[in-house]
Amino acid sequence: xxxxxxxxxxxxxxxxxxxxxxxxxxxxxxxxxxxxxxxxxxxxxxxxxxxxxxxxxxxxxxxxxxxxxxxxxxxxxxxxxxxxxxxxxxxxxxxxxxxxxxxxxxxxxxxxxxxxxxxxxxxxxxxxxxxxxxxxxxxxxxxxxxxxxxxxxxxxxxxxxxxxxxxxxxxxxxxxxxxxxxxxxxxxxxxxxxxxxxxxxxxxxxxxxxxxxxxxxxxxxxxxxxxxxxxxxxxxxxxxxxxxxxxxxxxxxxxxxxxxxxxxxxxxxxxxxxxxxxxxxxxxxxxxxxxxxxxxxxxxxxxxxxxxxxxxxxxxxxxxxxxxxxxxxxxxxxxxxxxxxxxxxxxxxxxxxxxxxxxxxxxxxxxx
Ligand code: MRU
Numbered sequence: 001x002x003x004x005x006x007x008x009x010x011x012x013x014x015x016x017x018x019x020x021x022x023x024x025x026x027x028x029x030x031x032x033x034x035x036x037x038x039x040x041x042x043x044x045x046x047x048x049x050x051x052x053x054x055x056x057x058x059x060x061x062x063x064x065x066x067x068x069x070x071x072x073x074x075x076x077x078x079x080x081x082x083x084x085x086x087x088x089x090x091x092x093x094x095x096x097x098x099x100x101x102x103x104x105x106x107x108x109x110x111x112x113x114x115x116x117x118x119x120x121x122x123x124x125x126x127x128x129x130x131x132x133x134x135x136x137x138x139x140x141x142x143x144x145x146x147x148x149x150x151x152x153x154x155x156x157x158x159x160x161x162x163x164x165x166x167x168x169x170x171x172x173x174x175x176x177x178x179x180x181x182x183x184x185x186x187x188x189x190x191x192x193x194x195x196x197x198x199x200x201x202x203x204x205x206x207x208x209x210x211x212x213x214x215x216x217x218x219x220x221x222x223x224x225x226x227x228x229x230x231x232x233x234x235x236x237x238x239x240x241x242x243x244x245x246x247x248x249x250x251x252x253x254x255x256x257x258x259x260x261x262x263x264x265x266x267x268x269x270x271x272x273x274x275x276x277x278x279x280x281x282x283x284x285x286x287x288x289x290x291x292x293x294x295x296x297x298x299x300x301x302x303x304x305x306x307x308x309x310x311x312x313x314x315x316x317x318x319x320x321x322x323x324x325x326x327x328x329x330x331x332x333x334x335x336x337x338x339x340x341x342x343x344x345x346x347x348x349x350x351x352x353x354x355x356x357x358x359x360x361x362x363x364x365x366x367x368x
Contacts, residue, residue, distance in 0.1 A: 001170075001171040001176060001177065001178075001185070001214060001217070001218055002217050002218050003035060003217050004217065008026070009130070009134065009175050009176050010025065010026055010055065010060050010063075010171065010172055010174070010175055010176070011023060011024070011025050011055065011060065011063050011064060011067065011130060011175060012024055012130075013067065013070075013123060013126070013127060014039070018074075018119055018120055018123065019074065019119070020074075021070075021074065021123060022039045022040060022041045022071075023039070023040045023041075023046070023064075023067040023070070023071060024037050024038065024039055024040070025037070025038055025040065025049055025054060025055050025064065026038075026055075026172070027054045028053065028054055028055060028056060028172060028210060029052070029053060029054055030316070031172075031209055031210055031213055032209050032210070032212070032213035033310050033316060034316070038054060040064075040067070040068075040071060041071060041074075042071055042072075042075060043068050043069070043071050043072035043075070043085045043088060043089065044088075045068075045071065046064055046065065046067060046068025046071060046089060046092075047068065047088050047089055047091075047092045049064055050064055050065065050068075050089070050092035050093055050099070051092040051093060053204070056168075056173065056206070057096075057168060057169065057170075057172060057173020057174060057245070058096035058097070058098040058099075058173065058245070058246070058247045058248070058279075058282075058283050059098050059133045059137070059173065059174040059175065059179070059280060059282065059283070060172070060173055060174055060175065061092075061093060061096045061098055061099050062096070062098030062099055062101055062102035062129070062133070062282060063102065063126070063129055063130050063133055063174075063175050065089045065090075065092075065099050065102045065103050065106075066102045066103075066105070066106050066125065066126035066129045066130075067123075067126045068085065068089045069082075069085055069086070069089065069103065069106040069107075069110070069122055069126070070106075070119070070122035070123045070125075070126045072085035072122075073110070073118045073119040073122045074119055077115035077116070077118040077119055078115055079111070079115075082107065082110055082111065082118070086103050086106075086107055089103055090103055093297060094295045094296075094297050095247045095248060095256060095294065095295060095296060095297045095332065095333050096247040096248060096283075097247070097248040097282075097283060097284075097285045098247075098280075098282045098283055101282045102129060102282070105125070105129065106122060106125060106126070109121060109122075109125050110122055110125075130175045131175075133174055133175040133176075133280065133282070134174070134175045134176035134177060135347075136280040136281070136282075136347035137171075137174050137175070137176060137177035137178060137179060137182045137280065137347070138176070138177050138182065139347035139348075140177070140179055140182045140183065140278050140279070140280065140345055140346060140347050141177055141182030141183050141185060141186035142186060143183070143345050143346070143347075143349055143350055144182060144183025144184075144186070144243065144276070144278060144345040145183050145186040145187050145190060145192075146350075147183065147241070147274075147276065147343075147345070147350070148161050148163070148183055148184070148187040148192060148194065148241070149187065149190075149192060151240045151241060152187075152192050152193075155240070159193070160193035160194055160195040160221065161187070161192065161193070161194050161195070161240050161241070162194075162195050162196075162197060162238055162239050162240045162241075163184060163194060163195070163196050163197070163239075163240065163241055163242070163243055164196075164197040164199070164230055164233070164234075164239045164241075164242045164243075164264065164273075165180050165181070165184075165196060165197070165198060165199065165207070165211060165242070165243055165244055166199040166201060166207065166227075166230075166242075166244045166257070166258055166260055166261050166264055167199070167201045167206045167207060167211070167244070167245065167257065167258035167260075167261070168201070168206035168207060168209075168210035168211045168214075169181060169211075169243075169244060169245025169246075169257075169278065170210065170211050170214045170215070171185075171214055172210050172211075172214055173210075173245060178214075178245075179245040179246075179278040179279055179280065179283075179345075180243040180244050180245045180277075180278045181211070181214070181215070182278065183243060183278065183345065184196060184215075184220060184243070185218065185220070188218070188219070188220050193221075194220065194221065195221045195222065195223070196211075196215055196220060196221070196222040196223075197222075197223060197225050197229075197230065197233060197238075197239060198211045198212045198215070198222050198223065198224045198225065199225060199226075199227050199230060199260065199264070200224055200225065200226055200227055201227065201258060201260065202227055202260075202304075203303040203304045203307075203330060204303055205307075206258065207224065208224050212224050227260050230242075230263075230264050230267055231263075231264075231267035231270075231271075234267050234268060234270075234271040234273050235271055239268075239271075239273050240273070240274075241273060241274045241275075241276060242264055242265070242268050242273060242274070242275045242276065243276045243277075243278055243345070244257055244258075244261050244264070244275075244276075244277055244278070245257060245277070245278055245279065246277050246278075246279045246283055247283065247333055248283060248284075248285050248288075248294050249277065249279055249283055249284050249285065249344065250284075250285055250288045250289050250290065250291050250293075250294070250338075251284060251285070251286045251287075251288065251289055251355055251358055251359075251365075251366070252289045252290070252338055252353075252354060252355045252358075253338030253341060253344065253351075253352070253353030253354050253355070253357065253358065254289075254290065254291025254292075254294075254335055254336070254337055254338050254353075255277045255291070255335065255336045255338070255341055255344075255353070256291060256294045256296070256333050256334070256335045256336075257277070257333060257334070257336065258332070258333060258334075259331055259332055259333055259334050260334070261333075261334060261336055262334040262335065262336045262340075265336040265340035265341065266340065268340070269340050274342040274343075275336075275340060275341055275342050276341075276342055276343055276344075276345055277336075277341055277343075277344050277345070277353070278344075278345040278346075279344060279345070279346060280346065280347050281346060281347065281348070281361075281362055281365070284358060284362070284365070286365045286366070289355070291335035291336075291337060291338075292335065294333075294335060296331050296332065296333050296334070296335075297331075297332040297333060298329070298330060298331055298332070299330045299332045300330060301327065301328045301329070301330060303330050304322070304328035304329070304330050305320055305321065305322040305326075305328050306318050306319065306320050306321065306322075307319055307321050338353040338354065341353040343357075344357070344358070346361060348361040348362070349361055
């Protein structure tokens with residue numbers, strides 16, 4: 001998607017010869033105030049980028065892990081390093097299942113090869129994973145566009161379609177297009193007027209810092225709201241639909257996403273607002289049926305007790321917002337039971353949030 005007038009993906013390999021090839025990412029901890037590109041040269045760089053959230057969002061975490069494996073092979077292509085790099089990357093963040101998917105995929109391809117062939121194969125497969133993710137997100141956009149168009153028509157084409165989203169499930173969370181934002185970008189490109197309510201998404205403010213920024217860069221009308229405003233807007237009829245992303249969706253359609261998603265789904269249900277979840281197949285955990293079995297990441301207290309922003313003098317500054325001595329907890333995700341999800345928007349089409357609904361679209365996976 002666009003940054004200024006230039007097209008960017010969120011991750012790419014450099015043009016260097018294979019043995020010196022590096023991987024570049026946008027440092028999302030600096031957005032929206034600084035656009036900085038960071039070079040990763042080792043698997044530890046990739047572990048740091050994922051764990052400290054220079055990159056974040058389920059599909060991009062997976063893509064970064066894939067390139068992390070390629071960087072590991074640059075240093076040492078032995079079986080031992082393959083396994084220890086897999087383990088280190090897998091431990092970087094626990095909830096987004098795309099991480100495990102990408103690592104398993106890379107390991108299955110690299111393990112049978114002689115060490116001398118692994119570096120080239122790893123960079124090639126990581127690049128393919130990125131291309132596949134961009135194509136899947138684009139297809140999610142095409143399928144979701146129909147849902148937005150339906151609402152626009154139902155409203156007599158009289159006003160923009162108001163869409164509420166939570167966290168950043170935009171192109172910054174994927175390789176390109178985004179999941180929740182892909183239908184929005186496609187609708188915007190198709191000339192359907194849209195307006196996005198952007199939840200700020202405490203504590204890390206991915207909505208305020210990332211979603212608002214990327215929508216702005218791409219010209220999409222939007223308004224940032226505090227996390228608690230969504231229910232009120234729904235009661236006033238100012239939300240036509242919700243579209244969110246997910247870090248892990250069970251085979252029965254329970255959806256794990258950024259903390260606060262569940263409350264939006266409850267409010268949507270109470271107000272008969274359709275609640276859609278957009279995801280590529282790589283975000284489905286076929287081994288789990290019940291969302292309560294999904295590991296929920298606990299992040300540091302400081303993300304709750306402190307906030308970072310731009311000071312009046314133009315510096316990035318962190319301030320404390322909680323009384324000294326008051327403890328805080330920071331569960332990063334919650335689970336929305338499938339019964340509150342209207343439908344899942346996937347790259348293969350729209351699925352009912354049920355085991356049968358997903359099995360119909362992914363018959364090759366429904367072996368459980
Ligand atoms: O903690 P984050 O910023 O990695 O959480 C991201 C989300 O919760 C997204 O909604 C999710 O990964 C879907 S991304 C397309």
